[in-house]
Amino acid sequence: MPNRMLKAEQTVLLVVDIQEKFRAVIHGMDQVIRSVRVLVEAAKALSLPIVVSEQYPKGLGRTVREILEAVPAEARVLEKTSFGCLGDEALFKALQALGRRQVLVAGIEAHVCVNQTVHGLLDAGYEPHVVSDAVSSRNPADRAAAMEKMTGSGAVPCCVEMALFEMMRDARHPAFKAVQALIR
DSSP states (O other), rough: OOOOOOOOOGEEEEEEOOHHHHHHSSSTTHHHHHHHHHHHHHHHHHTTEEEEEEEEEHHHHHHHHHHHHTSSSTTTTEEEEEGGGSSHHHHHHHHHTTTTTTEEEEEEIIIIHHHHHHHHHTTOOOOOEEEEEEOOOOOOHHHHHHHHHHHHTTOEOOOOOHHHHHHHHHSTTHHHHHHHHHHH
16 A cells, blocks of 8 residues: 655645535534634645635535635635536646645535545546545535545545644644644
8 A cells, every 4th residue: 555645745725615505504514614724724834725616606605704714815716516526627627737646625515525526536546635524514424424435435534633744744844833833
């Protein structure tokens, strides 16, 4: 089995469909929002590109304020109607243009858009890392089934802290103090 630890210079953060209409119905949504906010802030400190998808925002609203206000201006925020992000040509091209093979995936719903995105990434030769504490569904059983299917298909499970410390590798990393402050 090859080493599948994250490397900051090869990683992009993909935030999938964390939108206002879902706020009241997703299991553990407050935790997901906090985790994704940490990922976005850490991605900026680690110079990771960020891509954000929004599933039909006219009907489901924009990305939640807490995350959207943290996303830097240079990040790509792209609308889609395809459940999987790679089913949308603009999103797929945005990922390809970054030239990175590891994709840190966070979002909702785990069993629909996240699942189809992860399988699309696998089919396209990417190495998706699914951030377990930044992924959810309305029903916890749906989330569990999705995590099992994605990891069984080859996605790498991780959590926020695992991902961030893998990319830094050493306490002497220039972003260590900034990242450490985010997770305290």
